[in-house]
Amino acid sequence: MLYLKVFHLLAIISWMAGVFYLPRIFVHYVEGQKASEDVRRLKVMARKLYHFTSIMAVFALGSGLTLWLYFGFSGGWLQAKLGMVVLLIAYHISMRVFMKRMQADGQLPSSTALRWYNELPLLILVPILYLVVLKPF
Numbered sequence: 587m588l589y590l591k592v593f594h595l596l597a598i599i600s601w602m603a604g605v606f607y608l609p610r611i612f613v614h615y616v617e618g619q620k621a622s623e624d625v626r627r628l629k630v631m632a633r634k635l636y637h638f639t640s641i642m643a644v645f646a647l648g649s650g651l652t653l654w655l656y657f658g659f660s661g662g663w664l665q666a667k668l669g670m671v672v673l674l675i676a677y678h679i680s681m682r683v684f685m686k687r688m689q690a691d692g693q694l695p696s697s698t699a700l701r702w703y704n705e706l707p708l709l710i711l712v713p714i715l716y717l718v719v720l721k722p723f
Contacts, residue, residue, distance in 0.1 A: 587656060590649055597646035602711060604639025605674070608632060608681050609704035615688055616697045629688055636685045643678055647671075662723040670714045677707055 611632045618625040650671075654664075687694055694700065716722070 590653060594649035594653060597642050597649055600642035601639055601646050604635050605707045608635050609700055612684055612694055613697045613700045616694050632685050632688055661721060663717045663721045667714055667717040670710050674710050
């Protein structure tokens with residue numbers, strides 16, 4: 587089971603790397619469009635990163651579910667953590683919406699709004715880490 591935990595952590599780290607970086611690509615895309623720069627490469631980068639990140643999310647969720655079934659469901663901390671994971675999944679889906687708009691040359695929020703949007707997963711990840719490590723309840 588320790589190998590599964592290692593795989594789970596690796597998948598989470600990979601997922602979160604994409605979750606933290608993809609909104610930065612959106613920022614550069616919006617600012618590049620505003621400056622009349624060629625942003626075609628950013629569209630390719632965003633699409634590829636989103637697909638990789640989605641695969642890692644599936645691995646993280648699948649291995650997490652396996653660990654949950656193996657160790658059982660105990661403690662309120664796990665329920666709270668799962669609630670935060672649902673928020674992270676919703677954030678991931680919202681990135682898909684922005685990525686699809688970008689691919690279609692649609693309108694994205696301002697670069698300032700996207701910079702704030704980029705901070706949201708940190709506000710989700712910190713409580714998850716707190717709950718997993720300290721198991722406060």
